[in-house]
Amino acid sequence: MQTLNVNWQPDKTAATPIYQQITNYFQHQIARGDWPVGAKLPSQRKLAEAFGVNRSTLITALDELIAVGLITSNPGSGMVISGNHWSSLLAEHVNWSQYVKAGQFKPNSHALQKINQFETDAVIRLSTGEPAPEQFPRALFQKAFAHLGQNLTSLNYTEPAGILALRQQIAKHLVKVGIHTQPENILITSGSLQALQLVSMSLFPANATIYTEAPTYVKSLHVFQSAQTHLTGIPMDSQGLAYWQMTPPAKDEHAIIYSIPTFNNPTGIVMSAERRQQTLQYAQEHRLPILEDAAYQDVWFDQQPPQPLKALDTTGNVIYFGSISKSLAPGLRIGWTVAAKPVIDRLTDVRMQTDYGASSLSQLVLAEILADPEYETYQANFRKVLAKKAAAAQAILHRYWDDFATWQAPTGGFYLWVRLADAINIPKLFDLATARNVLFNPGSIYDFAPNQYVRLSFSYESSERFERGIQILTELIHANFAV
């Protein structure tokens, strides 16, 4: 086994952090083939000396190199070059700033990665934006499976825009919220997230400004932030987006509105009917096309929310995104985009090149379920239970948190958007809570600046487990912060 000689030192006057100069150097040496796989590295002490850096800087660099697979560290035999050519490319791509530059993907943030991993384990998930397993309508699915089992003659690639029977059912379903459309104006996607992705890849002009509510769900994604666009937060009042605070684009600039007018994630705010009209008109006047994310459209408690922007749109200026994830089952991965025909055609075309369409199985099962008259009964019950859980969750918060927390009562959706007293350090609380197997979403994930909020989901966990989670958080808050 060959041991490597190192005769290079980082440039301490350069803007690039030293640890990163070191990872770049490793990556470069391996990518060029100068450091072959299997070669042994000098000890940490010797390396730090050779580079003229302190141990902790070196270790930061080595950790990252281990994470991307360029080196492995074996107790006994020390560190060895293990990277193949992919890990070398990976190391290059891990560099965030490069991604942003290239309009490509940024790695998910640390907190989100942690949540995604944890969400599969047996922890109390006040973070999870999904329907509760208890509400899963197994009987509806069983019926659909049985029917499908009898009739299925193949499961081949589907029509590019999605199976017609499903698009017909969606069109019917949309009439209930005031949208009158045709199957040819509908594109079925793998969840509405994919639709956002498709729009951002194929319709966003470079350097466009995307105006959105602050805080907003999309801030927690990298979809819009990766496409050479500027995501700009606009405050809300109790009626929703304060549209007049936008700067209208100059004649040769482009801007787009992305809005969650109904049960905004994370705040739960519903844009009033009047504000909807005004926003539409403002958008029309200032050449601002609108993306309307209606993921929570069907999960109201007692009263149907105002009609979607799309229902009021006479010029095709609104692209509407619906989803079955919040009212039935996210695992189906089915969403629908409603737009003018040329827009649908274009998105369909790009979508075919992305993954050839959504699962036919999911599409067929959903078409069966939507056509089942019992779906209405399920929905009504689902909403009733959800409203009860929202009330129970708020009663629990009043019991434990009244001294240091405030929130607005939601009228639909899955979340409580809770402001905590300034004394509570939320990133610290997050770490303490995950160590105790309780997950919540720090509000800063959704915002354009750090804030004092947490997002608590009352939908996924039972009220008993919600209370247990709050008890643990309460303990942690009292033990660690001066409230």
Place this chain on the structure above:
Amino acid sequence: MQTLNVNWQPDKTAATPIYQQITNYFQHQIARGDWPVGAKLPSQRKLAEAFGVNRSTLITALDELIAVGLITSNPGSGMVISGNHWSSLLAEHVNWSQYVKAGQFKPNSHALQKINQFETDAVIRLSTGEPAPEQFPRALFQKAFAHLGQNLTSLNYTEPAGILALRQQIAKHLVKVGIHTQPENILITSGSLQALQLVSMSLFPANATIYTEAPTYVKSLHVFQSAQTHLTGIPMDSQGLAYWQMTPPAKDEHAIIYSIPTFNNPTGIVMSAERRQQTLQYAQEHRLPILEDAAYQDVWFDQQPPQPLKALDTTGNVIYFGSISKSLAPGLRIGWTVAAKPVIDRLTDVRMQTDYGASSLSQLVLAEILADPEYETYQANFRKVLAKKAAAAQAILHRYWDDFATWQAPTGGFYLWVRLADAINIPKLFDLATARNVLFNPGSIYDFAPNQYVRLSFSYESSERFERGIQILTELIHANFAV
């Protein structure tokens, strides 16, 4: 209703085609808000005069503007500005060259769009790369549905890399082809197409060269061509990729190999065991990471093909793409990527931001089916039928086409790669055939230069319908070309 005044003329000395200058002008006027929705256009005659262009140029421009929805033409009332802000953005994005520049998506080619549309109709599809509906194992699916119906407790977002039970089944399945791997080295995607997409978005360095067999399936996609990379075709001989014809990348350049070593689509060529070893070694020496597309791995006729490159890969230099589309059901949209852990982690991360994972329903059903001992029986029978259909298809070609066509007998896969006599104009034959409801894929879709080949699928249609299709093509050939 306002009628527009036009005082602008295209620059006849500019490089941009005149019709495109006109569409750009319209798009610009509408995007800036200068031409409001509802405004009436002057007549075609007046417009042509005002622009100083001939009618046919004008009509080309108007057709494109109608296609993207910027204007509508109503008999009686003439042409009206109908575009909203989205259609205006669309018009901008329809410009191919801009896409390529931005590393974004190019519209699907005309022939492919046509095929995609037609594939949903009642035509003879010698183009379709799918298993025949007759071979669909309904009983296997019914069993899986019944079992699932009893056990399903929810359908929520899945583990980021895919449901563990499925990854375990895939790992077991892969042992049969010589790949020994762990669930944590596997990422489940929405078909293998999505995996190609993910890799190209998150691991391709800018300006990299992607070496691939010529002809190749990926040439028919825009995935790799959109990512600021250079797709470069390398010829094959009877043993597969002539790897020695590649130019090794210089020290500071990047290159990647994409190969379909087993039943190459479209040619059916299988890379020999020896060539696999040599290619791997060459790649290792010249710092070329490898993408191995194994979509047809399981669809051999009589004899299992040589082990995948991945089975021989000791350094993690190969990323392997498998799929259930060709051996069971493309409508499940399930593929699997096998790679070193850091690569899987990175792809998983990007994938979560793209669509939150593949349909849980598809994943669960496939896990059930792969675990069913009868899956083996199904597979064996599937292969036998496929081999028979391949033989029947060739007998048919011998009967009708021996005078003007040649091909190599395939040993697996779905396709005959048929060279037609030079006298046959393939684009013309394609148009004539679609008019007669027969679809085939022109070979040029897959190649780096025009060629005299067609790809005929013997998998999808029955041998009777295959023959009918060939009869119609034979008629067309005799009536139109001097063979």
